[in-house]
Amino acid sequence: MQKHDMTWMLLISLMAFGSANAEDDAIHIRTLAASCAACHGTNGNSVGGTPVLAGLDQGHFTSQMLAFRSGERASTVMHRHAKGLTPAEIEQLAHYFAAQPRTAAITPTPVE
Numbered sequence: 001m002q003k004h005d006m007t008w009m010l011l012i013s014l015m016a017f018g019s020a021n022a023e024d025d026a027i028h029i030r031t032l033a034a035s036c037a038a039c040h041g042t043n044g045n046s047v048g049g050t051p052v053l054a055g056l057d058q059g060h061f062t063s064q065m066l067a068f069r070s071g072e073r074a075s076t077v078m079h080r081h082a083k084g085l086t087p088a089e090i091e092q093l094a095h096y097f098a099a100q101p102r103t104a105a106i107t108p109t110p111v112e
């Protein structure tokens with residue numbers, strides 16, 4: 001085998017490895033985001049009393065999460081969730097929720 005063939009093989013395997021990791025990251029973030037759905041609704045579209053996360057400004061999301069984490073912003077439950085996340089996960093969740101479309105709350109039509 002030629003030396004440059006070996007180099008190509010190494011490069012291709014490195015690229016495959018890189019994309020597999022990006023895929024794992026995306027799955028990891030979707031799994032984390034799903035754990036927020038119980039209170040913040042599917043894809044951050046809250047229908048209860050909790051804030052809507054869908055389409056939230058990334059900077060606002062991150063600063064609030066870090067404030068919950070440090071205790072700078074008082075919270076009922078969010079400090080516990082924020083403390084379980086790394087700054088990198090918070091960053092990726094901010095990106096994820098900012099990209100989710102906001103859906104209008106569905107108001108049931110009254111039955112006549």
Ligand code: HEC
Pocket residue numbers: 032033035036037038039040050051053061064065074075076077078079081093
């Ligand atoms: C047990 C219910 C619950 C879960 C689960 C939960 N949250 Fe929250 N979240 C709240 C409540 C309630 C608030 C209002 C602050 C408070 O009282 O803690 C809030 C506030 C927030 C805010 C501030 C929004 C703003 O505009 O000020 C962000 C951001 C947030 N949550 C993100 C998340 C993320 C990300 C997850 C998942 C990792 C998550 N939350 C899981 C209940 C929850």
